[in-house]
Amino acid sequence: xxxxxxxxxxxxxxxxxxxxxxxxxxxxxxxxxxxxxxxxxxxxxxxxxxxxxxxxxxxxxxxxxxxxxxxxxxxxxxxxxxxxxxxxxxxxxxxxxxxxxxxxxxxxxxxxxxxxxxxxxxxxxxxxxxxxxxxxxxxxxxxxxxxxxxxxxxxxxxxxxxxxxxxxxxxxxxxxxxxxxxxxxxxxxxxxxxxxxxxxxxxxxxxxxx
Amino acid sequence: xxxxxxxxxxxxxxxxxxxxxxxxxxxxxxxxxxxxxxxxxxxxxxxxxxxxxxxxxxxxxxxxxxxxxxxxxxxxxxxxxxxxxxxxxxxxxxxxxxxxxxxxxxxxxxxxxxxxxxxxxxxxxxxxxxxxxxxxxxxxxxxxxxxxxxxxxxxxxxxxxxxxxxxxxxxxxxxxxxxxxxxxxxxxxxxxxxxxxxxxxxxxxxxxxxxxxxxxxxxxxxxxxxxxxxxxxxxxxxxxxxxxxxxxxxxxxxxxxxxxxxxxxxxxxxxxxxxxxxxxxxxxxxxxxxxxxxxxxxxxxxxxxxxxxxxxxxxxxxxxxxxxxxxxxxxxxxxxxxxxxxxxxxxxxxxxxxxxxxxxxxxxxxxxxxxxxxxxxxxxxxxxxxxxxxxxxxxxxxxxxxxxxxxxxxxxxxxxxxxxxxxxxxxxxxxxxxxxxxxxxxxxxxxxxxxxxxxxxxxxxxxxxxxxxxxxxxxxxxxxxxxxxxxxxxxxxxxxxxxxxxxxxxxxxxxxxxxxxxxxxxxxxxxxxxxxxxxxxxxxxxxxxxxxxxxxxxxxxxxxxxxxxxxxxxxxxxxxxxxxxxxxxxxxxxxxxxxxxxxxxxxxxxxxxxxxxxxxxxxxxxxxxxx
Numbered sequence: 037x038x039x040x041x042x043x044x045x046x047x048x049x050x051x052x053x054x055x056x057x058x059x060x061x062x063x064x065x066x067x068x069x070x071x072x073x074x075x076x077x078x079x080x081x082x083x084x085x086x087x088x089x090x091x092x093x094x095x096x097x098x099x100x101x102x103x104x105x106x107x108x109x110x111x112x113x114x115x116x117x118x119x120x121x122x123x124x125x126x127x128x129x130x131x132x133x134x135x136x137x138x139x140x141x142x143x144x145x146x147x148x149x150x151x152x153x154x155x156x157x158x159x160x161x162x163x164x165x166x167x168x169x170x171x172x173x174x175x176x177x178x179x180x181x182x183x184x185x186x187x188x189x190x191x192x193x194x195x196x197x198x199x200x201x202x203x204x205x206x207x208x209x210x211x212x213x214x215x216x217x218x219x220x221x222x223x224x225x226x227x228x229x230x231x232x233x234x235x236x237x238x239x240x241x242x243x244x245x246x
Numbered sequence: 247x248x249x250x251x252x253x254x255x256x257x258x259x260x261x262x263x264x265x266x267x268x269x270x271x272x273x274x275x276x277x278x279x280x281x282x283x284x285x286x287x288x289x290x291x292x293x294x295x296x297x298x299x300x301x302x303x304x305x306x307x308x309x310x311x312x313x314x315x316x317x318x319x320x321x322x323x324x325x326x327x328x329x330x331x332x333x334x335x336x337x338x339x340x341x342x343x344x345x346x347x348x349x350x351x352x353x354x355x356x357x358x359x360x361x362x363x364x365x366x367x368x369x370x371x372x373x374x375x376x377x378x379x380x381x382x383x384x385x386x387x388x389x390x391x392x393x394x395x396x397x398x399x400x401x402x403x404x405x406x407x408x409x410x411x412x413x414x415x416x417x418x419x420x421x422x423x424x425x426x427x428x429x430x431x432x433x434x435x436x437x438x439x440x441x442x443x444x445x446x447x448x449x450x451x452x453x454x455x456x457x458x459x460x461x462x463x464x465x466x467x468x469x470x471x472x473x474x475x476x477x478x479x480x481x482x483x484x485x486x487x488x489x490x491x492x493x494x495x496x497x498x499x500x501x502x503x504x505x506x507x508x509x510x511x512x513x514x515x516x517x518x519x520x521x522x523x524x525x526x527x528x529x530x531x532x533x534x535x536x537x538x539x540x541x542x543x544x545x546x547x548x549x550x551x552x553x554x555x556x557x558x559x560x561x562x563x564x565x566x567x568x569x570x571x572x573x574x575x576x577x578x579x580x581x582x583x584x585x586x587x588x589x590x591x592x593x594x595x596x597x598x599x600x601x602x603x604x605x606x607x608x609x610x611x612x613x614x615x616x617x618x619x620x621x622x623x624x625x626x627x628x629x630x631x632x633x634x635x636x637x638x639x640x641x642x643x644x645x646x647x648x649x650x651x652x653x654x655x656x657x658x659x660x661x662x663x664x665x666x667x668x669x670x671x672x673x674x675x676x677x678x679x680x681x682x683x684x685x686x687x688x689x690x691x692x693x694x695x696x697x698x699x700x701x702x703x704x705x706x707x708x709x710x711x712x713x714x715x716x717x718x719x720x721x722x723x724x725x726x727x728x729x730x731x732x733x734x735x736x737x738x739x740x741x742x743x744x745x746x747x748x749x750x751x752x753x754x755x756x757x758x759x760x761x762x763x764x765x766x767x768x769x770x771x772x773x774x775x776x777x778x779x780x781x782x783x784x785x786x787x788x789x790x791x792x793x794x795x796x797x798x799x800x801x802x803x804x805x806x807x808x809x810x811x812x813x814x815x816x817x818x819x820x821x822x823x824x825x826x827x828x829x830x831x832x833x834x835x836x837x838x839x840x841x842x843x844x845x846x847x848x849x850x851x852x853x854x855x856x857x858x859x860x861x862x863x864x865x866x867x868x869x870x871x872x873x
Contacts, residue, residue, distance in 0.1 A: 053732070054653045054657070056653065056654060056657040056685065056688070056689050056692065057653055057656060057657050057660070059657070059661075059685055060656070060657040060658075060660035060661040060664060060682075060685060060689075061660060063660075063661060063664035063665075063668070063678065063681070063682050063685075064660055064663060064664035064667070066678075067664050067667035067668050067671070067675075067678065068667065098649060098732075098733060146652050146653075146655075146656040147652065147655055147656040147659045147660070148656075149663075150659075150660060150663035150664070150667070153660075
């Protein structure tokens with residue numbers, strides 16, 4: 037693993053076609069020390085390079101060119117999986133429901149209290165931070181898993197599925213001694229000390245547990 | 247008989263008498279018959295012929311005596327010869343005298359023949375004795391046919407007075423003049439201006455009448471036509487239901503001739519003021535008097551100032567028309583009645599022709615109080631319907647308008663809260679606080695402006711006409727539907743030049759027309775995958791008209807719908823009220839304009855609004871307002 041760099045500051049990407057609203061949100065977020073990125077349309081956002089830092093999106097449900105919901109859908113296609121906080125106007129209830137189903141993190145009706153917005157954004161950023169950390173951990177496990185031989189992966193699959201060494205040996209057609217050696221290698225290579233840790237790592241990796 | 251024949255006859259007669267005198271064994275004064283020779287010669291009307299005949303007769307008489315009696319002593323034959331000679335001489339003298347008189351008479355007759363008047367002489371019994379050439383031509387009878395006929399019978403004379411009175415006047419004064427009617431040979435009726443002169447004999451007894459007639463049939467017909475026409479117009483003037491004023495504009499003519507007043511805009515308020523007092527009311531008919539509630543015209547109606555409201559805006563136009571030499575000018579204004587009542591009227595001014603010395607102007611006036619009331623009621627109903635439709639339109643737009651209002655409000659709140667946070671930081675960030683506050687002010691202004699537009703659009707004010715420039719009109723309308731266009735992802739192209747003249751109209755109503763058309767176009771294009779473009783353009787097809795065109799790229803209007811599109815309660819929308827386009831059309835027409843549709847199915851719809859230029863009227867209004 038690389039040595040830990042100083043953590044980049046969290047940011048908020050704001051997408052709203054109304055310059056006045058953008059400027060106001062910009063000021064609000066900067067006042068609590070968040071970095072901001074402003075976009076007048078979803079197209080601008082999709083073309084932009086976002087910082088490699090925890091962040092979130094603040095989107096107006098009504099946007100020119102395409103609706104906020106469309107944006108939400110196309111974000112994944114562009115490799116952006118930032119949490120989204122939606123702003124809605126009066127009478128946008130159908131859209132709200134739709135956005136919630138699509139996994140929007142939060143909804144704020146205009147005009148909202150600043151604290152509500154800041155809380156929502158802070159929560160979204162925290163979630164993104166966790167998600168990034170999780171992804172970082174998962175990335176490490178995956179690298180370790182790749183060092184396993186095919187036979188070791190096979191043994192690991194059976195072990196985390198709950199089979200005894202003898203049973204594994206029976207299934208694969210090896211001696212129990214050999215299975216024990218493979219299992220020791222798996223524990224060492226995956227960097228776990230207990231069986232429970234191994235099961236958790238397998239779950240995180242989605243390793244098949246027939 | 248010609249002169250030559252008279253001469254031959256005279257010569258033959260003289261020869262016969264001579265032979266008879268010499269050869270006949272008569273002891274008588276045969277030579278006396280030479281008198282006949284002289285008289286025959288006299289018929290030639292030549293003095294020379296008379297003298298020749300006379301000398302010949304004397305010579306022949308003497309010769310016959312010498313041949314018969316020679317130198318015998320003078321006796322009774324000589325006496326007879328002397329008597330004959332005396333008779334010849336006397337006849338000669340008389341013939342010469344008579345000839346002289348005849349020459350004078352025929353000279354007179356020739357003069358009378360030269361006259362264009364019909365002249366004839368009749369004796370005291372009425373029989374025609376002379377008949378000139380003009381009479382021959384006019385009446386159709388020759389002199390020979392007319393002579394000897396009784397004039398009144400021949401000509402079927404009809405006197406306008408009693409015949410006896412005419413006769414009495416003639417005998418009393420020796421003259422009579424008057425009009426009478428006679429008929430020609432062909433039966434045509436002549437009206438004649440007749441002058442009679444009585445001719446008296448030596449002792450003063452009446453012997454004949456010289457009648458001179460001038461044909462005045464045409465003049466008489468023209469005159470009576472004039473009289474009839476005068477009566478007819480008088481009747482129209484007096485008894486017509488339309489108010490008529492006769493005004494004297496001569497004082498105004500003098501003033502206008504001095505300056506150039508052919509353009510309404512160059513007429514100064516002071517001139518207008520003077521004109522009000524210098525245009526004199528000469529006459530007013532009963533209909534007009536009852537209209538303004540005046541019984542005694544000369545007392546209360548002196549000048550235009552007495553009847554025209556102070557706020558009148560039409561006099562300047564009338565003066566300009568008068569200055570230009572127009573024949574006619576019309577308009578709509580208000581009069582003030584004797585009791586102070588304001589009377590809306592339509593008027594039409596007929597100016598005299600430029601070469602007419604008389605500067606009297608006829609003004610026809612119709613009281614349109616009733617019409618105005620009906621019109622006002624209709625206008626009010628229309629305005630209420632238009633208002634209801636505006637409310638409905640905004641209802642349709644409520645979501646986008648709510649968003650439009652909430653945006654700046656939200657920005658205000660957020661900027662305020664951000665500003666507070668910058669202020670509470672340690673240390674406070676004054677620059678950020680100031681910037682936030684500036685944004686608060688700007689956003690609040692923006693919200694106010696949006697609310698003002700909406701309130702103006704929903705205003706239920708009476709229709710007000712004011713000069714409006716198209717760019718501002720279009721901008722205001724577009725501002726109301728901007729969000730709707732954005733939501734529907736419609737691209738808007740506006741091409742409205744700023745140099746166009748203004749229209750005269752009601753801002754809100756015209757804005758409503760535009761909003762309706764824009765919303766319709768937006769809804770028509772909703773859901774289509776083709777580009778959604780709305781183009782608004784303006785142009786001036788002539789100096790008197792302005793044109794606004796709204797073209798969309800929607801599906802267009804189906805032909806079977808096109809002709810019903812402007813009918814009330816017709817809608818192609820499922821939940822449409824069907825009033826929008828009907829209101830648009832009546833509004834445009836109430837502004838003196840047109841609203842037309844041009845559509846090819848699949849090629850989008852084009853709505854064309856044509857409105858009259860309101861500049862000139864606006865200038866008049868300014869002049870009227872300043873006076």
